[in-house]
Amino acid sequence: MKKIGNYNRILVTSALTYANGHTHLGHIAGSILPADMYVRYLRLAGYDVIYICGSDEYGTAIEMSAIKEGITPETIIDKYHFANKKAYEDLGMSFDIYSRTSTEYHRKASQDFFLNLYNKGLLSQRTEKQLYSEKEGRFLADRFVIGTCPICGFEEATGDECENCGSSLSPLELKKPRSKITGDTPVVKESTHYYFPLASYQDKLKEWIESKTDWKPNVVNYCKGWFKTGLKDRAITRDLDWGIPVPVEGNDGKVIYVWFEAPIGYISNTIELFEGRGTPDKWKDYWQKEDTKLVHFLGKDNIIFHAIFFPAMLMAHGDYVLADNVPANEFMNLEGSKQSKSKGHAIYVKDVLTKFNPDSIRYAIASNMPENKDTDFYFEDLQAKNNNELGAILGNFVNRTFVFCEKYFEGKVPESGKFEEIDSNITGSLISYTQRIASYYENYKFKDALSETMNLVRDANKYFNDTEPWKAVKESKERCGTIINICLQLCHTFAILFNPVLPFTSEKILKMIGTGKENFSWDRASELCLKSGHVLNKPEILFTKIEDSEIEF
Numbered sequence: 001m002k003k004i005g006n007y008n009r010i011l012v013t014s015a016l017t018y019a020n021g022h023t024h025l026g027h028i029a030g031s032i033l034p035a036d037m038y039v040r041y042l043r044l045a046g047y048d049v050i051y052i053c054g055s056d057e058y059g060t061a062i063e064m065s066a067i068k069e070g071i072t073p074e075t076i077i078d079k080y081h082f083a084n085k086k087a088y089e090d091l092g093m094s095f096d097i098y099s100r101t102s103t104e105y106h107r108k109a110s111q112d113f114f115l116n117l118y119n120k121g122l123l124s125q126r127t128e129k130q131l132y133s134e135k136e137g138r139f140l141a142d143r144f145v146i147g148t149c150p151i152c153g154f155e156e157a158t159g160d161e162c163e164n165c166g167s168s169l170s171p172l173e174l175k176k177p178r179s180k181i182t183g184d185t186p187v188v189k190e191s192t193h194y195y196f197p198l199a200s201y202q203d204k205l206k207e208w209i210e211s212k213t214d215w216k217p218n219v220v221n222y223c224k225g226w227f228k229t230g231l232k233d234r235a236i237t238r239d240l241d242w243g244i245p246v247p248v249e250g251n252d253g254k255v256i257y258v259w260f261e262a263p264i265g266y267i268s269n270t271i272e273l274f275e276g277r278g279t280p281d282k283w284k285d286y287w288q289k290e291d292t293k294l295v296h297f298l299g300k301d302n303i304i305f306h307a308i309f310f311p312a313m314l315m316a317h318g319d320y321v322l323a324d325n326v327p328a329n330e331f332m333n334l335e336g337s338k339q340s341k342s343k344g345h346a347i348y349v350k351d352v353l354t355k356f357n358p359d360s361i362r363y364a365i366a367s368n369m370p371e372n373k374d375t376d377f378y379f380e381d382l383q384a385k386n387n388n389e390l391g392a393i394l395g396n397f398v399n400r401t402f403v404f405c406e407k408y409f410e411g412k413v414p415e416s417g418k419f420e421e422i423d424s425n426i427t428g429s430l431i432s433y434t435q436r437i438a439s440y441y442e443n444y445k446f447k448d449a450l451s452e453t454m455n456l457v458r459d460a461n462k463y464f465n466d467t468e469p470w471k472a473v474k475e476s477k478e479r480c481g482t483i484i485n486i487c488l489q490l491c492h493t494f495a496i497l498f499n500p501v502l503p504f505t506s507e508k509i510l511k512m513i514g515t516g517k518e519n520f521s522w523d524r525a526s527e528l529c530l531k532s533g534h535v536l537n538k539p540e541i542l543f544t545k546i547e548d549s550e551i552e553f
């Protein structure tokens with residue numbers, strides 16, 4: 001296998017999707033699509049890569065929804081896990097596995113991890129005061145409590161934050177606290193929890209992050225902010241019903257805190273993947289060999305977990321590789337305000353897929369990806385990108401090439417004669433284009449990769465216009481054959497180069513060409529792979545125009 005830097009294999013993760021709601025375009029733009037484009041590029045370029053994602057299924061929010069709706073947490077996670085898995089598939093996401101944290105694999109991996117740290121004596125026990133509902137017979141985790149904000153006086157603040165003034169709170173700070181479920185006034189009771197010694201990893205984490213010269217400034221600055229405040233030890237257990245039981249005797253009713261257990265989902269899903277492939281020990285190559293490049297894709301709200309908490313856990317355990325990069329994206333807002341499923345202000349993937357071509361959605365998001373700053377998603381923009389770029393540039397070039405070939409060359413790849421300068425210019429530019437685009441992908445510059453790929457199609461259209469095959473066909477069939485041969489070669493190149501962002505279109509173009517995947521690799525994208533005389537399949541329209549009426553909601 002090919003090396004990437006000093007690495008022999010690449011492990012890519014997208015932030016797990018919380019299974020209490022439908023996935024929305026904010027998730028796609030933040031953590032899913034950039035990872036999928038990266039992985040698709042790496043596969044085409046011949047690297048050994050696996051891509052891991054899944055549902056995050058424990059925690060207070062799911063338990064709360066279950067109690068409110070009078071159903072079990074399992075009903076909720078089943079509903080959203082399968083719905084989101086399907087939405088991602090329909091949008092062309094190419095995970096090697098999309099599993100979930102409610103599996104036996106994950107329970108075992110999380111408990112083993114916990115026990116590893118426990119047996120090393122790293123976890124301390126601390127007793128703390130918590131709110132307890134005698135009526136419900138349980139401790140009330142932060143979101144289970146509402147009360148009056150001590151800062152602004154807002155009466156509906158929850159035990160973790162005040163929605164009105166944005167302050168982060170703890171349940172004991174609330175005035176007039178009451179149970180969100182029953183309205184019961186809780187009492188203060190003591191409970192004992194295990195703590196992870198995060199403070200003692202500050203120096204090691206700082207040194208590690210300072211050694212990273214290629215990380216995005218937003219990620220590094222965010223971490224520096226945390227170091228400046230000073231990291232504090234964190235509780236890793238909670239009094240909750242819905243979660244993975246603490247694997248140490250005498251801890252009935254306690255589960256592992258979701259912030260500790262969820263990122264282990266990347267590991268447990270990898271274990272499940274290789275178990276399914278019949279090579280149950282192979283997951284260790286990806287997680288425990290130093291020549292693995294681990295890359296976490298996520299939105300900026302998850303930086304703390306992937307650049308500080310999880311690496312500290314991995315350092316404490318000691319058997320695992322640390323991330324090579326954490327290329328976090330900013331947010332993609334919806335027409336000016338933040339997408340949030342808890343506030344019901346979001347475009348769900350399942351809904352947008354009922355109206356638009358998945359590749360048009362991918363393209364609109366990728367070309368407006370929040371790589372360095374927040375961006376906004378507008379349906380007008382999706383329409384414009386679909387009509388003016390995908391349809392008018394890429395679709396048009398492929399279509400006119402095929403239609404021309406069918407009309408004048410019986411749908412067969414014509415012979416190529418002697419190249420003129422204009423021919424050599426475009427075919428000769430392919431090597432530098434593919435190298436440049438590859439470099440953009442390898443450096444997480446997805447917008448640049450995409451715009452450079454589209455620039456090549458613009459060049460191709462200019463080539464078609466400048467060589468005027470409709471005139472050439474009357475003057476010299478041989479000259480015209482050379483032009484159309486080159487245009488068909490370019491269509492094959494586009495099938496490869498657009499695969500990371502437009503996988504369905506890539507397949508369609510390849511099917512129209514009819515050569516299968518024999519030359520379907522990044523290295524071959526700069527070569528003229530089609531043989532003259534090869535019979536093409538019938539052309540299909542790649543993108544249909546989106547009318548104004550279709551973007552009204």
Ligand SMILES: [Zn+2]
Binds near residue numbers: 149150151153154163
């Ligand atoms: Zn407040």
